[in-house]
Amino acid sequence: MKLTNLRKKGRNLLLASALAVSVTTSSFLLFSPKSAMIKKDFAVAEQQYGQMLKTAKDLSQFPRTTNKDGSVKSTDVWDWTGGFFPGGLWYIYEYTQKPEWKAAATKWTEALEKGQFLTQHHDVGFVMYCSYGNALRFEKDPEKIEKYHKILIQSAESALTRFDPKVGLIKSWNAKKSWDNKTTWLYPVIIDNMMNLEMLCYVSKLTGNPKYKDVAISHALNTMKNHFRPDFSTYHVVDYDANGNVVHQQTNQGYADNSTWSRGQGWAIYGFTMMYRETKDQRFLEAAEKAADFYINHPNLPKDKIPYWDFNVNQAGYQPDWAYDAKKLNYIPRDASAGSLTASALLELSTFSANGPQYFKQAEQMLTSLSGPDYLAKPGTNSGFILKHSVGSLPHNSEVDVPLVYADYYFLEALLRYQKLVK
Ligand code: GLY
Numbered sequence: 001m002k003l004t005n006l007r008k009k010g011r012n013l014l015l016a017s018a019l020a021v022s023v024t025t026s027s028f029l030l031f032s033p034k035s036a037m038i039k040k041d042f043a044v045a046e047q048q049y050g051q052m053l054k055t056a057k058d059l060s061q062f063p064r065t066t067n068k069d070g071s072v073k074s075t076d077v078w079d080w081t082g083g084f085f086p087g088g089l090w091y092i093y094e095y096t097q098k099p100e101w102k103a104a105a106t107k108w109t110e111a112l113e114k115g116q117f118l119t120q121h122h123d124v125g126f127v128m129y130c131s132y133g134n135a136l137r138f139e140k141d142p143e144k145i146e147k148y149h150k151i152l153i154q155s156a157e158s159a160l161t162r163f164d165p166k167v168g169l170i171k172s173w174n175a176k177k178s179w180d181n182k183t184t185w186l187y188p189v190i191i192d193n194m195m196n197l198e199m200l201c202y203v204s205k206l207t208g209n210p211k212y213k214d215v216a217i218s219h220a221l222n223t224m225k226n227h228f229r230p231d232f233s234t235y236h237v238v239d240y241d242a243n244g245n246v247v248h249q250q251t252n253q254g255y256a257d258n259s260t261w262s263r264g265q266g267w268a269i270y271g272f273t274m275m276y277r278e279t280k281d282q283r284f285l286e287a288a289e290k291a292a293d294f295y296i297n298h299p300n301l302p303k304d305k306i307p308y309w310d311f312n313v314n315q316a317g318y319q320p321d322w323a324y325d326a327k328k329l330n331y332i333p334r335d336a337s338a339g340s341l342t343a344s345a346l347l348e349l350s351t352f353s354a355n356g357p358q359y360f361k362q363a364e365q366m367l368t369s370l371s372g373p374d375y376l377a378k379p380g381t382n383s384g385f386i387l388k389h390s391v392g393s394l395p396h397n398s399e400v401d402v403p404l405v406y407a408d409y410y411f412l413e414a415l416l417r418y419q420k421l422v423k
Pocket of ligand 1: 080192253263392
């Protein structure tokens with residue numbers, strides 16, 4: 001064989017193997033276990049929410065969980081969970097790009113319009129930002145955009161009606177008794193309230209008026225000061241006097257006043273990560289990291305990384321003030337909603353933190369568990385919800401080991417965040 005022919009043959013071989021490598025690489029990317037998992041989960045989401053859309057016809061009733069008979073239990077616009085169903089529809093649209101999901105998301109978002117006037121509790125941010133905030137990422141029609149902007153500005157104004165500058169925080173609930181029955185909280189603030197701040201940061205950007213974000217920062221700084229214990233676990237409820245002094249640190253949905261309610265810890269990780277994104281204030285990043293470290297290093301975090309509903313159930317040193325009956329259930333329920341929202345939070349935190357690879361790995365394990373048969377619904381079951389095994393409030397004997405719409409919402413959000421990071 002002539003030298004030139006050999007060279008040619010060699011070049012062809014090289015080209016062929018390069019092609020083989022690139023085909024393998026791209027099919028690896030297309031069909032890698034990671035993207036296959038995301039694809040499968042969204043296929044389940046489409047089937048489940050497709051089923052839900054067939055049964056949920058009343059646009060004043062927003063799917064939230066299941067009744068004992070397996071039917072869908074809904075809430076009206078004035079509760080805290082109305083925004084999650086439309087938000088989930090937007091996430092399915094984001095992944096699939098199918099116009100029918102956009103149409104459904106728009107319809108359910110616009111059904112929340114009067115929620116902009118919600119002032120009876122702090123959750124206007126959850127309701128209006130998970131719905132309209134997501135809608136604004138995709139809407140192209142200038143008239144609709146203008147309308148949605150106005151709705152979010154009014155929603156932020158509603159949130160500000162609950163902010164007393166002397167206290168420096170947004171009041172979560174109106175006066176309410178604690179479980180010990182001795183205490184009436186007059187200015188209760190719950191860790192969940194961190195989640196309402198993202199809308200305020202958005203509206204400041206939108207309007208150029210810093211007042212909304214200033215409130216968010218004040219709220220986050222005071223929460224950082226008073227909701228964390230020295231080990232960076234969180235109290236659920238902190239009650240203040242009229243001058244902003246802490247009067248009580250207790251629980252409403254957790255096991256005991258000194259325990260760590262899993263979803264609350266998740267809200268803290270998510271909320272402080274988000275406030276770091278919006279402000280680049282290093283203190284918020286540190287708070288998020290320390291709250292995350294508490295969660296992922298906790299000896300009671302199960303192997304599959306989906307937490308029990310509270311980290312301290314049945315442990316010595318933790319005394320419930322509510323009528324806890326340890327024999328009522330022969331197991332400690334997990335809370336998939338805490339798992340999904342924490343996975344989503346850790347994925348964002350992984351992009352900011354020097355400890356990013358560790359947060360990413362933990363989130364990946366959480367998502368893998370949630371994508372498995374223990375938590376992911378078999379299509380056609382679970383009343384149309386995507387995830388099984390969440391807990392709304394065990395002390396209230398309400399929504400124990402059931403699907404919850406916000407578990408689904410943060411699961412879909414986490415999958416999309418994961419997809420962007422593994423691309
Ligand atoms: N924000 C209420 C809850 O997490 O249950």
